[in-house]
Amino acid sequence: MVLQGLITxxxxxxxxSLPVMGVALIYGVTGILNYAIATIGTFGAFTTWLLLPYGLxxxxxxxxxxxxxxxxxxxxxxxxPLIKKKGNDLTxxxxxxxxxxxxxxxxxxxxxxxxxxxxxxxxLGTLFIADVAVDINKVIAIAIAFSILLVMRFLxxxxxxxxxxxxxxxxxxxxxxxxxxVEFVYSLVSGIGCILGFIxxxxxxxxxxxxxxxxxxxxxxxxxxxxxxxxxxxxxxxxSALIMGVVIxxxxxxxxxxxxxxALYVILFAILIVAPKGILGSERSV
Amino acid sequence: xxxxxxxxxxxxxxxGSYAALKKVNFSVFEGEIVAIVGPNxxxxxxxxxxxxxxxxxxxxxxxxxxxxxxxxEPFQRRKMGLMLIPQEGNLFPSMPVKENLQLGAFFENKxxxxxxxxxxxxxxxxxxxxxxxxxxxxSGGEQRMLAIGMGIAANVxxxxxxxxxxxxxxxxxxxxxxxxxxxxxxxxxxxxxSEQSIKALDVADRVYGxxxxxxxxxxxxxxLDRDLIKSLYLGA
Ligand SMILES: Nc1ncnc2c1ncn2[C@@H]1O[C@H](COP(=O)(O)OP(=O)(O)O)[C@@H](O)[C@H]1O
Ligand SMILES: [Mg+2]
Numbered sequence: 263m264v265l266q267g268l269i270t271x272x273x274x275x276x277x278x279s280l281p282v283m284g285v286a287l288i289y290g291v292t293g294i295l296n297y298a299i300a301t302i303g304t305f306g307a308f309t310t311w312l313l314l315p316y317g318l319x320x321x322x323x324x325x326x327x328x329x330x331x332x333x334x335x336x337x338x339x340x341x342x343p344l345i346k347k348k349g350n351d352l353t354x355x356x357x358x359x360x361x362x363x364x365x366x367x368x369x370x371x372x373x374x375x376x377x378x379x380x381x382x383x384x385x386l387g388t389l390f391i392a393d394v395a396v397d398i399n400k401v402i403a404i405a406i407a408f409s410i411l412l413v414m415r416f417l418x419x420x421x422x423x424x425x426x427x428x429x430x431x432x433x434x435x436x437x438x439x440x441x442x443x444v445e446f447v448y449s450l451v452s453g454i455g456c457i458l459g460f461i462x463x464x465x466x467x468x469x470x471x472x473x474x475x476x477x478x479x480x481x482x483x484x485x486x487x488x489x490x491x492x493x494x495x496x497x498x499x500x501x502s503a504l505i506m507g508v509v510i511x512x513x514x515x516x517x518x519x520x521x522x523x524x525a526l527y528v529i530l531f532a533i534l535i536v537a538p539k540g541i542l543g544s545e546r547s548v
Numbered sequence: 549x550x551x552x553x554x555x556x557x558x559x560x561x562x563x564g565s566y567a568a569l570k571k572v573n574f575s576v577f578e579g580e581i582v583a584i585v586g587p588n589x590x591x592x593x594x595x596x597x598x599x600x601x602x603x604x605x606x607x608x609x610x611x612x613x614x615x616x617x618x619x620x621e622p623f624q625r626r627k628m629g630l631m632l633i634p635q636e637g638n639l640f641p642s643m644p645v646k647e648n649l650q651l652g653a654f655f656e657n658k659x660x661x662x663x664x665x666x667x668x669x670x671x672x673x674x675x676x677x678x679x680x681x682x683x684x685x686x687s688g689g690e691q692r693m694l695a696i697g698m699g700i701a702a703n704v705x706x707x708x709x710x711x712x713x714x715x716x717x718x719x720x721x722x723x724x725x726x727x728x729x730x731x732x733x734x735x736x737x738x739x740x741x742s743e744q745s746i747k748a749l750d751v752a753d754r755v756y757g758x759x760x761x762x763x764x765x766x767x768x769x770x771x772l773d774r775d776l777i778k779s780l781y782l783g784a
Contacts, residue, residue, distance in 0.1 A: 429651055432640045439633075440626065442623055
């Protein structure tokens, strides 16, 4: 019972950590809180579902690419010109990215034939942890969620593009002066953030049902988690997502579904009182 | 006369309604060391940041290597061989010394980066002892050294350094200046140095006097009348 709750919690937390890492990555580099990445990712997951008859792999690639292109395009053609004109105005970008999320959610509703879907993966069997049966697809989901963090850190350390986004997040002015095309970096990172949103939504669709509103759920949960972990802090977001996943899971067992979000907010407030900058603090200093 | 490398024509730059630069005309020839001197608030930083592309002029134009660069982004200007080391905030504080230098050499390939870094280490042996130390934990003098090292690593045609001597002991400044002059003699690099103090005049070929956003004089450094400098600071 406790073990079952813990395992469910870790799986939920692992999936939730994906959009959170997307938010953290984009915020860390651009300084913008992008409220649209989970809805864009959900649009991508619907695309994957629609194309499933053509094969799992092409469908996943199509969803991934769709999410990336939308995220990249919005940053490149809408947000970057705005940053240039208006500077980094938090309220403005809250309204704009929120608006984008609404539009994308509306498109998802109108574009796809069904409002609620579930993505069927080939059954790979079950794995036993002590005496709890766990679907292997869930294990894969969690493995991918955790390894993405490592992949991101690896890219940052070894590729020029990765180094460029770290440089941009540490010192924007100097990044421009050493020759980094920071607008391109912004767009790239936004596209990657939306890919993370996509992977989160995709697994949500594999394990549970995916609806047009899943984007919003992931968005709000994602923000609570991001705040608790320290906005922009990738590791903090990961830890926070796991804690929150476990909280959601146990609150569901012991208190009933309606108390899940109450429990989340209680934790949010408690942590913000103890540590106003989140568990590990915000990584962005500028 | 060596060919013209960079030229600013009627450059006006404003912050809101305040004009920090008023119709500034400025030119640099290849291989020159030019010093821009002037009191605090004269507009030196504004000028250099406009040339680097961080600020957009309200009026006027900029030419570099016979190309109009007024509308180019900073990275495009850097790619053409123009680099600015700003007066502050010129490091990536949470990266080690070596990665800072590598970013300085952003457009070099792997092999030439190694060579260039070794050149920087020969000039500043202290940096070589600290390749893995985070830039933000270096002392003030070492940070300045690293910033200039990044400028050298950039391997550019024209290097601009804002307030080279800021916060450094006079002896250290003297050393840095002779290092820069040697670099110019060796590589033919063009240097544009801004200074509140007049120490930079020791190595400069030519001097621009800037005050309240306007060029007051241009002189060959050797022929420069020291009274002219005084008038700049005391307000003639
Ligand atoms: N971001 C800014 N906003 C408004 N005024 C500024 C800004 N930066 C500089 N200034 C003003 O522009 C003038 C020139 O500044 P600056 O270029 O920094 O001079 P210097 O580098 O010669 O000390 C000063 O009067 C300064 O107060
Ligand atoms: Mg200055």
